[in-house]
């Protein structure tokens with residue numbers, strides 16, 4: 468008597484749909500009035516989960532991406548090419564293309580659907596850089612610049628060609644990850660196979676072969692082309708269920724059908740620890756980042772000047788950038804090497820809006836400095852809200868060096 472087999476295909480399709488929906492929705496989602504994820508290139512900032520990181524803090528984003536890369540490698544080591552079979556957009560696109568070809572009623576609309584999907588993919592890509600609201604406002608006003616429009620069309624053209632002409636060929640012939648993955652196969656890596664013992668029940672119906680998107684015969688053992696999509700597993704379960712038997716193909720830990728403990732190798736433990744260390748470091752740095760960035764140095768445009776009152780003015784330029792979402796007040800002061808306060812000509816009190824960057828231009832008023840080496844001084848920026856300080860060292864040039872504009 469045949470029983471209803473448990474199939475993985477519906478789970479895979481649901482996962483693909485959820486992932487595509489998530490990618491499409493992220494540009495529309497925000498936290499605290501900021502985007503969930505957007506790289507604003509003109510403003511040189513990254514908005515991530517409601518926080519805005521300026522360009523000088525993008526090392527945090529790189530650290531985050533590095534953590535994701537190692538997490539990806541770790542999952543590949545544990546679960547094989549599950550990414551390819553279940554999550555890769557290329558696979559989802561090829562699946563959709565094949566579905567349209569298989570359905571007679573939809574076949575005539577394949578090019579139209581491919582065109583719409585491609586346009587959506589191109590626009591979604593750009594929405595990770597420009598908010599969808601701004602995108603449509605600019606588009607309607609005819610002011611969408613050449614790069615957003617051009618990028619949308621170029622990405623759309625690639626997706627369309629991929630959809631119609633390339634499909635699985637990319638996975639088989641060009642995908643670098645597929646080649647790279649051979650390095651990550653371990654003794655306990657999850658794989659699909661039919662063990663020699665199970666194969667004794669094979670009735671050679673070739674259903675597993677017909678459904679395989681990479682065209683391999685899994686009965687001949689694990690092959691690196693296998694993307695762990697589990698289509699063969701489903702096909703075999705359906706065939707064998709009619710005979711009242713279990714499927715022959717199944718997931719195993721490693722090609723030698725070991726237990727889950729086989730996954731615990733020096734490679735997997737090392738990679739796992741690396742992911743944890745990078746993740747914790749990123750979290751620590753993100754939660755302890757300074758409330759502002761401050762930089763200042765001798766002006767290369769204005770030379771130091773002697774005043775009629777027998778004083779010396781040394782000019783400085785710099786900037787303060789707030790890293791908070793709310794307004795902040797700052798007080799700037801300068802002191803000599805011995806800690807003596809120095810007079811600043813120019814603003815020393817600033818109120819910056821959330822994430823605002825303010826350029827500074829000021830002069831330090833001192834007695835005339837003669838002979839010897841440039842004198843070190845310290846600029847101190849105090850954040851009024853929490854009393855935290857940022858100190859930057861700079862130099863005052865002696866009067867006889869004032870036209871040389873030595874850099875700090």
Ligand code: SF4
Nearest residue numbers: 679693694696697699
């Ligand atoms: S062998 Fe099975 S799991 Fe591997 S790619 Fe082919 S159908 Fe998918």
Ligand code: SF4
Nearest residue numbers: 669670672673675703
């Ligand atoms: S689907 Fe199962 S029974 Fe049919 S050929 Fe493949 S392994 Fe053998």
